[in-house]
Amino acid sequence: MTEYLVRFLVGGIVVSAFAVLADVLKPKSFAGLFGAAPSVALATLGIAIYQHGPSYAASQSLSMMAGAIALVINSVVVCQLLIxxxxRALWATMASVVVWLIVAFSLWIIAGMQT
Structure with a gap:
């Protein structure tokens, strides 16, 4: 229960900080980018460091980076299929999920071999 409360508080504070940053930056489409993912990742890593230590949090951050790279590649594939x-958007998204899975798990395996 305490973990969820800490995650809620830290996440809320970081979301607010990123919202202020997004409000200052142009274009306003950065607001969504800075809204959720960085704050949740930072709160999760903070809790992981507290509960499991820095080496565990380092492996978690490698997984987060692999997922982010896979998401970028997925987005490029979706755009190429659409344009x-x-x-159609549904079929492009469904097809690119396969690409996302392959890239994410490949990077995850590569990152796992280095730790």
Whole structure:
């Protein structure tokens, strides 16, 4: 219960800080980018360091980075399928999930071999 309360408080504070940052920056589309993911990741890593130590949090951060890289590649594939191949959004998204899984798990395996 305490973990959830800390995650809620830390996440809320960091979301507010990122919202202020997003309000200052242009364009306003940065607001969504800075809204949730960084604050949740920072709160999760803070709790992981507190409960499990820095080495555990380091492995978690590698997984977060692998997922972020896979999401970027997934987004590029979706855009290419929508624009160049003129595939419907549902089918482009479903097809790119396979790409996301392959990239994410490949990077996860590579990162796991280095630790």
């Amino acid at each position: 160049r191949a003129r595939i």
